[in-house]
Every structure is written in structure tokens, then in C-alpha cells.
Amino acid sequence: MGIEVGGFFGLILLVLNVWxxxxxxxxxxxxxxxxxxxxIILLLPLVGLILWLIMGPRGNTSGI
Structure with a gap:
């Protein structure tokens, strides 16, 4: 049993993961x-994105 993501929700998830x-x-x-x-984001797209939003680095961008 896996979580299947498709359609519009899948497209939104793809865009958010790329971002x-x-x-x-x-x-x-x-x-x-x-x-x-x-x-982590590539292996677990939804969970990885949520974890990154919660625990990822904050405000440290190189300005590229």
C-alpha cells in the first residue's frame, strides 16, 4: 500500500518539490x-517537503 499522487495535486507537489x-x-x-x-525530498516527495518546511535551513540564501 502506497500513497498515489496524481492529477492536479501531483503537479502542485512536483512544482513545490522543484522550488x-x-x-x-x-x-x-x-x-x-x-x-x-x-x-530526502526525492525519495519521499510529500513527507520530505513537509520535513524541509519544518526543519530545513532558514534565511540562509546566497542571493543567486
């Missing part, structure tokens, strides 16, 4: 931390 990955790559966090967050 989160861009924000992670632009952050000033260490490379290891960036890789860990990206892997």
Missing part, C-alpha cells in the same frame, strides 16, 4: 546537508 530543491541548492548550508535534503 524546495532550488532553495536548498541556493542556501549557504554545507554540501552534505544540501545533498541530504535533496535526497
Amino acid at each position: 524546495a530543491i532550488i532553495k536548498i541548492v541556493q542556501s549557504l548550508a554545507s554540501t552534505g546537508t544540501k545533498v541530504l535534503w535533496v535526497v
